[in-house]
Each structure stands twice: as structure tokens, then as C-alpha cells.
Amino acid sequence: MSSKDTRLPHEKGFHISWDQIHRDSRALAWRLDGKGPDDGAWRAIVAITRGGMAPAMIVARELDVRTVDTISVKSYHSGGGAADQRREAEVLKSPDADLMGDGTGVLIIDDLVDSGKTLELVRELYPNAHLATVYAKPQGEPQVDTFITGVSQDTWIFFPWDMALQYVEPYRGKD
Ligand SMILES: O=P(O)(O)OC[C@H]1O[C@H](OP(=O)(O)OP(=O)(O)O)[C@H](O)[C@@H]1O
Numbered sequence: 436m437s438s439k440d441t442r443l444p445h446e447k448g449f450h451i452s453w454d455q456i457h458r459d460s461r462a463l464a465w466r467l468d469g470k471g472p473d474d475g476a477w478r479a480i481v482a483i484t485r486g487g488m489a490p491a492m493i494v495a496r497e498l499d500v501r502t503v504d505t506i507s508v509k510s511y512h513s514g515g516g517a518a519d520q521r522r523e524a525e526v527l528k529s530p531d532a533d534l535m536g537d538g539t540g541v542l543i544i545d546d547l548v549d550s551g552k553t554l555e556l557v558r559e560l561y562p563n564a565h566l567a568t569v570y571a572k573p574q575g576e577p578q579v580d581t582f583i584t585g586v587s588q589d590t591w592i593f594f595p596w597d598m599a600l601q602y603v604e605p606y607r608g609k610d
């Protein structure tokens with residue numbers, strides 16, 4: 436039996452509540468406040484859809500940034516068999532080109548970085564933008580300029596928009 440199978444149900448994932456993502460996104464805003472290139476201000480915020488939209492909205496509110504755009508990135512597995520599967524990413528919708536330039540003064544926000552493929556592509560497109568996530572796994576950390584909480588690579592992060600409250604059995608069941 437692998438160690439994965441011996442973990443208790445509540446240890447298989449990192450479950451984030453709305454309250455937690457709000458607090459962590461505000462912590463991200465606090466860390467980024469005054470760090471823009473022009474008098475500390477950020478020119479615009481770009482959310483990486485869809486997961487980056489909630490944190491980006493919270494950061495935009497805290498930092499009083501009114502110019503908000505989106506970039507839509509789809510990441511997927513490519514290759515043949517399981518052994519040579521690689522992670523790829525493609526842009527489905529770009530933000531306004533005049534707004535973006537090379538990314539200087541623009542804060543690009545996502546909920547998390549995992550393999551780093553999504554941010555790698557975004558950085559190629561906007562090398563001078565500041566890339567920020569709320570959560571980061573070790574493999575993706577080199578791709579992100581600022582993040583709040585590190586999470587181990589084998590942990591799956593569950594976000595509140597993907598969950599619903601439901602009954603769970605006690606750890607010690609009836610039989
Ligand atoms: O570092 P990576 O391995 O590229 O993974 C991180 C990305 O994966 C998830 O988005 P996903 O593509 O699942 O789409 P969604 O935000 O629309 O749910 C997450 O929101 C990040 O954007």
C-alpha cells in the first residue's frame with residue numbers, strides 16, 4: 436500500500452474556504468502594496484481565468500486599481516503514453532495589447548502555480564509583468580514573483596468555488 440492510500444480522508448487535499456481565500460488574497464495585496472515600478476503604483480491588474488478572477492478582484496479592491504483585464508490560458512497534458520506526457524498551455528483570449536505592452540507596471544494574478552506551465556507562457560508574453568499567486572507548489576515557485584502560501588507538490592488544493600457543504604461520515608464509522 437502506498438503512503439497515499441494510508442492517508443486519512445482529510446489529509447488528501449488542502450480545502451480552502453471563502454473566508455480563507457479572502458484573507459490570503461488580502462495578504463497578497465498587502466505584500467504587493469507600494470511595490471509597483473511607478474511610485475509604487477500598479478497600472479493594471481490582469482486575472483488569469485478562471486481561478487485568478489476571485490483573488491484578482493480582492494487585490495484590485497485593496498490596492499484601488501480600477502483597470503482590470505483577463506487572460507485566458509488553458510493548460511493540458513500532451514504526448515502519447517503516460518511516460519511522455521507533458522504539460523502544455525495555450526492562450527485562448529489575450530488582454531488588451533495597448534494596455535499590456537511588455538507588462539511593465541502590470542500585476543498578473545492567479546490562484547495558484549502548480550507545474551508552472553501557465554505562468555511560463557504568461558511570462559514569455561509579458562516579461563516585465565509581476566506574476567503573483569495566492570498559493571504555490573515547489574515545481575512552479577521559480578515562475579512566480581510573489582506568493583503567500585507554499586503547498587507540497589502532492590497536495591491537491593480545493594477552492595471554494597469547486598466545493599459544496601455536505602455530510603461526511605465520522606472517521607470511526609458504525610461498522
Ligand atoms: O502551474 P500549472 O500546472 O499550469 O497549473 C496552475 C493553473 O491550473 C489551474 O487552472 P486551470 O487551467 O485548471 O483552469 P481554471 O482556472 O479555469 O480552473 C489554476 O487555476 C492555475 O491557473
Ligand code: HPA
Nearest residue numbers: 547549590591592593594
Ligand atoms: O492543486 C490544484 N487545485 C486546483 N486546480 C489545480 N490546477 C493545478 N493544480 C491544482
Ligand SMILES: [Mg+2]
Nearest residue numbers: 484485486487
Ligand atoms: Mg487557472
